[in-house]
Amino acid sequence: MCSLGVFPAPVTAAQTLFERNNELLSALHPGEHSQACDLPSPQFTRDTLKGHSRPESSSRSVFLDQRDTLWMRSAGAWRDAGLYGLLDEITNSAEEVPRFLAVGSACVLALLRWASSFHGSLFPHLTLSSDEMVAEFSQMLDWSDSALRSFAWHPHTDKFAVALLDDSIKIYKSNSSPTPTLKHRCQRSVCALQWKPLCGSALAVACQSCLLIWHVDPASLSTRPSSGCAQVLSHPGHSPITSIAWSPTGSLLVSASPVDTSMMVWDVAAESAVPLQRVGGGGVTYLSWSPDGSRLLAATPSALFRVWETRMWTCERWPCLKGSCQSACWSPDGGCLLLSMQGERVIYALTFSDLTGINNTYSSPVTACQLLLILKGFSSLSALLNISVGGEVCSLSWDPRGERLAVLLKGRADNHPSVIAVFKTRSSPVFELLPCGFVMGEAGAEPRFMQFHPHFQHGALLTVCWSDGRISHVPFYFSSAGLLGGDSPQQALASNTTNPSSNKLYTEQIS
DSSP, rough: OOGGGGOOOOOOOSSSEEETEEEETTTTTTTTSSSSOOOOBBBBBBOOOOOSSSSSGGGGSSOOOOOHHHHHHHHHHHHHHHHHHHHHHHTTTTGGSSSSHHHHHHHHHHHHHHHHHHHHHHHHGGGGGGHHHHHHOOTTTTTTGEEEEEEOOOOSSSEEEEETTOOOOEEEEEEEEOEEEETTTTTSOOOEEEOOOTTTSEEEEESOEEEEEEETTOOOOSSSSSSSGGEEEETTTSOOOOOEOTTTSSSOEEEHHHHEEEEEEEEEETEEEEEEOOOSSSSEEEEEETTTHHHHHHHOSSSOOEEEEETTTTTEOOOOOOSSSEEEEEEETEEEEEEEEEEEEEEEEEEEEESSSSSSSOOOHHHEEEEEEEEEEOOOOOOOOOOEOOOOOEEEEEETTSSSSEEEEOOOTBBBBOOOEEEEEEEESSSSEEEEEEEEEEEEEEEEEEHHHHHTTTTHHHEETTTTBBBEEEEOOOOSSTBBBBHHOOOOOOOSSSSSGGGGEEEEEOO
């Protein structure tokens, strides 16, 4: 339905700076030599960031051996590994418990392991280690090899948080010199970050074994907040956590784990959670709350996703697609949901009516999730630009005004790099897509993650995390009066003389 061949040719020799007059400009253009917005653009390298080389328990050897009581060890095993840990501890402490209890624990543990292996044959992701599972379902492309692990803009201020390879989190703010660094002993294998809405200080962190809620005073000049500023939230069997989502009002926080079929809805103030469990799917991998707060997307590792309505907390199953849901984004009004599936070069659209609840505008579940866009790749015909673009859709990001859609396409080889394709969009009265261009980095750098600024005043601002550990910001300057600054699509196409190959409008009606 849409070939990337109609896009302007990608510029690989220099990074994309900004959009102006409906054209993406790079540093090759005369007079364009620096980034066009005043925001922090840090860069991190793997050489300067060292991961944890030894487990936390390796320091115990320097202390005198003092064996805890069976009750204390059992409580710790239950806290760390749930029922499996408790049964394993009892089985390994046969000399301290009655024989029937040790034998019974061993038999139950063997039965659970057999059931787990059978379950793992149905859901192969359960055979992965915790780090492998986080890398598989993280929104950061190539999470294991990246110096940057996660990124999140604050919803109300020019402030962002970035998680690094060494399990630290740095917070940057426009026109502010102190850069707080957050570290905690439980902060391992960070997979997702999200700031609490309507609050200037709370940051949720999805970790390997728990959920951390940092409370960092915006007025504080401390560069190393104490670990006492963090709440530790955990639930047996709910780890690793790969996705989190605050409700738009900040009253609830939802967390997801690929090994747990329950989503946890947290009341952070009370440090309590209510599980929302449904049979099927093998776990929950990705969460996305609609901007109006009425719906919540929950993706699973299998070919199934659910959309919850948050008034009565009922859900609809969507098992009709081939692969698992990789990424998703909502329209600003919450009436349209765009989805990408693992291993596919396709974007799907799911629309909702204005009726109370989750009733969609389609009567048939087969045709309700509509195929919106097929991104066919293309190879450059220039001998000087031997490059191919196009591939699996790994990530989607829609700007808060609903006028720019960024699509991260996964590469495969040196001459087939990962790129970000940007579309001009309009959702009313019909859904319209117009090719805008490719966002490219410096020579050899490929995008790993992207997110639009939540309240950029002059159009849209796309923040990109690159493979070389750099964070850059690409502004898109346009008026919000229409698809192209108030012009009709026909007028826009007539005025676009710099890239004749891009003069094709792709319109899909969702009705």
